[in-house]
Amino acid sequence: MLAKPPSNRGMVVLDRTKFGASVPLMMAKLQHPSLIGRLGKECPSDLLDTRGISRVIKITEQDRGILLNPDIKSKAMLSETAREMLGDSEVSPYTLELDYNYWSTEEILRSILPSELADVPTGFTVVGHIAHMNLRDQYLPYKHVIGQVILDKNPSIKTVVNKLDSIHSVYRTFDMEVIAGEDGNFEVEQLESNCRFRFDFRKVYWNSRLHTEHDRLVSLFEPGQSVCDPFAGVGPFAVPAGKKNVLVFASDLNPFSYEAMVNNVNINKVGQFVHPFNIDAREFIRGSTKRLLEFQAKYPTLTPPRKKVSRSKSASPPQPDIEVPKYFSHFVMNLPDSAIEFLDAFRGLYTGIEEAKDFPLPTIHVHCFHKHSPLEKEPPIEVVESDLAERCSRALGFTVHRENMKFHDVRKVAPTKEMYCISFQLPKEVAFA
Known part of the structure; x- marks a missing residue:
């Protein structure tokens, strides 16, 4: 660094001329x-x-x-x-x-914030043209100057918002305030997994930090399989899966998420394979097998769309029709705050369905959080996995041993809070309970 920016401790309204x-x-x-x-x-x-x-x-x-x-x-x-x-x-x-343009976001903010605030809040999540921050209380007096610096130093950002509360449990949305930039423009377009997603960021749940997890799970789905996604949001699992010729029944209780998902299915031209619903997750799971059987009876095969080719290349032969399965191979339970509580809906999944005795049992992928006290050391992974296995077993009403589960550490949400994905085959005793 050639020089440090001039000290402007306590500045709450950005004055760029003070940084020469x-x-x-x-x-x-x-x-x-x-x-x-x-x-x-x-x-x-x-x-x-x-x-x-x-x-x-x-x-x-x-x-x-x-x-x-x-x-x-x-x-x-x-x-x-x-x-x-x-x-x-x-x-x-x-x-x-x-001048002001020379120094980085961190250098500018470090010269503005009080010296006792050791950490500089430069981290944010990008959603379309929006930068989403989660400022701690001690930084709130400087929120507007922080937002303006973020805006200045990132040309693709048009709006900076700060999260005001925790996620609402029903629709997974949270209140936010604009701290810099355009106010009222929350309609975003996000590119992920070679797909385009459009939605109103205020009204739906979206977390760009989960793109790796979206890709990881979708990579497990095979063309021709059927997947049930009861907490589908705007389609980050369903739409990329549909592009792989995977049949997906996807539902979200939030009407705005459902509306955006319908639009995203159309934008990405996967309507043949992705079928959106606006149904409560527990009800959606319980009726999933019957719903798929009715669909399969009406549409026994699906024709994959022809792939576009350039004029210089000869057209590829059409892909063969895909037979629609009578059963789901995977269930994606992407509601980490409470998805485990919905596992009771799988009791009797196949009960009363005569032909289900020949169905393979589906793999359940349930996302969840594990927290520990800030006064305690982080527990060993064996303790975490045992605790998560016990929680799943309690909700299912049947013991699934830890050795029969796969645990994937998705991301650290907070110093004492980790997000996991637990994958296991639904026990026969639960499916036919």
């Missing part, structure tokens, strides 16, 4: 433009090398100079190679003027 600084350097006047490349290649340590600053200075229309390493205070301090190249060229003082 002068840096004394030395400049070598160049006898010929070709020296720029030669010096950069053979004498890099002699030259200024800092982000965002060009070391080549225009002196006149014909003359150019080059800025030297800040540690070099005279021509005599240059390397022998550099002195030979420059010959009798003049080396003279030069004052480099820095």
Whole structure:
């Protein structure tokens, strides 16, 4: 770093003019433009090398100079190679003027926030054109200046919002306030898994940090399988799965999520394979087998869409029709705050369905949180897995041993809160209970 930005402790309204600084350097006047490349290649340590600053200075229309390493205070301090190249060229003082645009988000905020606030809140999640922050209480007096700096330093961001409360349990939404940028423009478009998603960020649940988990689970689904997604949101699992020719019955109780999911199915042209519903998750799970059997009786096969090819290539042969299964291979339970509580809905999944005795048992993927007290050490993974297995067994009304489950650590949500995905085959005793 050439210099630190001027201290502006306690600034709550951003004044960009307060961030000017002068840096004394030395400049070598160049006898010929070709020296720029030669010096950069053979004498890099002699030259200024800092982000965002060009070391080549225009002196006149014909003359150019080059800025030297800040540690070099005279021509005599240059390397022998550099002195030979420059010959009798003049080396003279030069004052480099820095302004607000030079410094990074962290550098600016560190110069503004009180020194007792050791951490600088530069982290945010990007959703379309929105930067979503979750500021702790001690930073709230500076929220607008923090938001404005984030906005200034990220050209693709148009709006910065701050989360106001925890996620509402029913629709998984949260209240937010605009702390910088455009107010009222919450309609976003997000690219993920080679799919486009459009939705109103205020009214639905979306977490860009889960894109790896979306891709991981979708990679487990095979073309021609059927997947049930009772907490589908706007379709981050369902739509990419549909692109793989996986039949997905996807539901979300939030009418805004359902509406966005219908739109996303159309945008991504997966309507043949992804079928949205607006039904309570417990009811959706209980009726899932019957719903699929009715669909299979009406549509025994599905025709995959033809893939587009360029004019220079010959058209690929059409893909064969896909037979619709009578059973679901996977259930995705992506509601980590309470998905385990819905496992009771699987009791009797196949009860009363004569042909179900020949169905393979589905794999359940249930997302959940595990928390521990901040006064205690983080528990060993064996303890965590045993606790999660016990919670699932309690909800199912049947013991599923930890050895028969797979545990995937999705992400750390907070220092004492981890998100997991537990995958296990639904026990026969539960399916036919």
